[in-house]
Amino acid sequence: MYETAGCNLIVAVGGGSPMDCAKAIGIVASHDRDIEEFEGVDMVEYPIPPLICVPTTAGSSADVSQFAIIADTNRRTKMAIVSKAVVPDAALIDPQTLTTLTPYQVACTGMDALTHAIEAYVSTAHSPITDLHALEAIRLITANLPGAVESPSSLDYQGAMMLASLEAGLAFSNAILGAVHAMAHSMGGYLDLPHGECNAILLTGVVAFNYAACPERYDRIAETMGLDLSGLTASARAELLVEKIASLREQVGILPTVGRLGVKKNDIPRLAEFAMQDACMATNPAAMNKREIEMIYEAVL
Numbered sequence: 001m002y003e004t005a006g007c008n009l010i011v012a013v014g015g016g017s018p019m020d021c022a023k024a025i026g027i028v029a030s031h032d033r034d035i036e037e038f039e040g041v042d043m044v045e046y047p048i049p050p051l052i053c054v055p056t057t058a059g060s061s062a063d064v065s066q067f068a069i070i071a072d073t074n075r076r077t078k079m080a081i082v083s084k085a086v087v088p089d090a091a092l093i094d095p096q097t098l099t100t101l102t103p104y105q106v107a108c109t110g111m112d113a114l115t116h117a118i119e120a121y122v123s124t125a126h127s128p129i130t131d132l133h134a135l136e137a138i139r140l141i142t143a144n145l146p147g148a149v150e151s152p153s154s155l156d157y158q159g160a161m162m163l164a165s166l167e168a169g170l171a172f173s174n175a176i177l178g179a180v181h182a183m184a185h186s187m188g189g190y191l192d193l194p195h196g197e198c199n200a201i202l203l204t205g206v207v208a209f210n211y212a213a214c215p216e217r218y219d220r221i222a223e224t225m226g227l228d229l230s231g232l233t234a235s236a237r238a239e240l241l242v243e244k245i246a247s248l249r250e251q252v253g254i255l256p257t258v259g260r261l262g263v264k265k266n267d268i269p270r271l272a273e274f275a276m277q278d279a280c281m282a283t284n285p286a287a288m289n290k291r292e293i294e295m296i297y298e299a300v301l
């Protein structure tokens with residue numbers, strides 16, 4: 001349609017999927033090649049047409065990120081395309097667009113933003129600037145997500161969530177993500193599940209696994225979420241953070257398991273295989289083998 005109508009720019013209005021779709025349309029329009037050829041990091045050769053994004057969820061941050069996540073319906077997984085070429089030219093951000101979301105959409109997209117901030121903060125590619133944005137996003141989400149879920153029409157809560165999502169986006173677009181996203185892309189692509197819901201369920205298992213790789217970073221996250229860690233051993237500190245994330249997830253109404261969403265034990269080796277190949281796995285703070293990934297999936301069945 002872009003070519004037939006002789007377009008010269010793209011405006012995307014919506015959540016992560018429409019915005020990522022717009023990025024993919026831009027890539028295909030400027031290269032005239034199949035989108036599958038651009039999977040991975042820095043595979044986009046030429047600039048895409050001017051792209052303006054208007055986000056209508058506070059979660060994906062596709063309006064500021066160098067990510068485009070595209071469902072590959074043949075392989076039943078999600079491809080991660082990571083390239084500076086897909087960073088939009090302008091993001092028009094207004095929390096008014098959030099006020100008609102359902103509480104469950106607010107919950108899932110908000111937990112996605114929290115996952116962005118946490119994964120960016122512990123990423124092996126983090127930096128002092130991305131750290132600032134990540135911690136501020138974690139603080140804002142902890143303080144405002146339950147209220148935003150309870151009253152989606154509140155501009156105070158939604159304004160704070162929109163800002164949090166933007167800050168999380170600035171952090172993860174530069175620091176990249178980790179195992180939660182790698183595993184959520186694999187699971188969401190296989191069974192067509194909501195991205196934020198997958199992250200919300202997988203986050204605690206990955207935090208528990210990763211904690212020992214960078215305890216001081218996870219402790220900082222815990223303190224930013226309002227926890228007092230004084231006098232606690234490392235394992236007690238890890239447990240307290242996992243409990244805090246689980247209680248936030250529970251408070252916003254997301255159940256902790258995936259069996260009810262259609263994930264079966266037999267699917268797990270395949271899910272782990274695809275998660276290992278996802279571009280987001282490269283910056284996870286702890287190395288994970290296939291069996292370790294399988295165990296995290298098994299624990300949330």
Ligand SMILES: [Fe+2]
Nearest residue numbers: 060112116195
């Ligand atoms: Fe995400």
